[in-house]
Amino acid sequence: MQESISLTGNIPEQDAGKRLDQSLASLFPDYSRSRIKEWILEGGVTIDGTVVDKPRDKVLGGEQVTIEAQIEVQGQHQPEAIALDIVYEDDDILVINKPAGLVVHPGAGNQSGTLLNALLNHCPEIESVPRAGIIHRLDKDTTGLMVVAKTIPAQTHLVAQLQAREISREYEALVNGIIVAGGTVDEPIGRHDTKRTSMAVRAMGKPAVTHYRVMEKFRAHTHLRLKLETGRTHQIRVHMAHLQHPIVGDPLYGGRPKPPKDASETFRQGLREFKRQALHAAQLELAHPVSGEWMSWQAPLPQDMVAMLELMQQDKRDNPEDW
Structure with missing residues (x-):
């Protein structure tokens, strides 16, 4: 489903010599250059x-410009009354604490029951924002x-922050094996x-950088805090597997x-029954797309990771001779 938009304006005189797409991106800041x-x-x-029809054409300054275009809206997806754990909300952005099992965007085999469907129900006006603002x-x-x-303006500014690596995302994870000290994984990732359905470290992949530090060491596992510098598919999962952890x-x-x-059998059973990656996006920081205010949010570990952490800590207490 598409929605028509019409924009008009005059290219500033000081833009003389700039590329057309660059000048128009400045003239209409609610829309990305791409x-x-x-x-x-x-x-x-x-x-x-x-x-x-040539984005590279140079402008002279003072020209009158008109844009008649189409924007995709989410008309093919239906709103669904799915509960959201909302951490923060204002007129421009929404921050949620996503639970395990919730697919973010509809795809093959997941046409309903997704975060996108929930967003369309929670704020119907988001239908006019590409990908429902995700x-x-x-x-x-x-x-x-x-x-x-x-x-759309908030989305344009947030995407620009993300591409400039100005949005800070920190995670907590429980990994196999003992990691003695923190470090950085700087390895490209590709299909x-x-x-x-899997990604891997590949020489011809896209650049990917993950920083990590040790929060607590156990007898056969480590609790890590990780920070993304890039945001590749499965990045933390692939990088930790690459480290053999x-x-x-x-x-x-x-x-x-x-x-x-x-x-203990309790610990063994807990490990057997933990059927998802023990990975949690614990902190998010960014500049508000309208006010520019630097904002920060934290989300506590989910209960299943808390329970697993307690099992590891109990195992550590039960075997002090190994420390």
């Missing part, structure tokens, strides 16, 4: 009454904080050669449960 470039290529932009994703079984834009319970990259020697 979106404006698409409109130019589609023939939706006229300068002084003449259609232009700026970044969390995997289905990863929990924690996500920001959603409620307007796995043979496993269609996959996330506990990870169905794609984790392998079998790895209890320590002489672990």
Whole structure:
């Protein structure tokens, strides 16, 4: 479903010599440069009454510009009354604490019951924002904080922050094995050669950087705090597996449960029954897209990770000779 928009204005004199797409992105800041470039290529932009189709063309300054374009809206998806754990909301943005099991965006096999369906129900006006304002994703079984834009201008500014790596995202994870000290993984990530749904460290992949530090060490596991510098698909999961310390319970990259020697049956059973990656988006920080105010939110660990952490701590207390 598409919605028509019409924009008019005059290119500032001081823009003389700039690229057309660059000048128009400044003139109409509610829309991204990439979106404006698409409109130019589609023939939706006229300068002084003449259609232009080359984003690289230089402007003279003072020209009158008109844009007639189409924006995709979410008409094909239905609103659904799905409860949301809302951490913060104003006229421009929404921050939620996503539970495990909630798919973010409809796709093959998941046309309903997603976060997008819930957003359309919670704030129907978000239908006019591409992807219902979803700026970044969390995997289905990863929990924690996500920001959603409620307007196109807010989305444009948040996407720009994300691309400039100005949005801070920190996670907590329980991983297999003992990590002695913190560090950084700087390894490119791309689609796995043979496993269609998996990613992998690949020389020709996209740059990916993950920083991590140790919060607590156990007999056979480590509690980590991680910070994303980039946001590739499955990034933390792939990077931890690359270090030979996959996330506990990870169905794609984790392998079998790895209890320590002489672990209690309660602990062993807890590991066997933990069927999702023990990964949680614990902190989110960004500049508000309208006010510019620096904002920060935290979300406590979900109960299943708290319970697993308690089992690890109990195992550590029960075996003091190993420390």
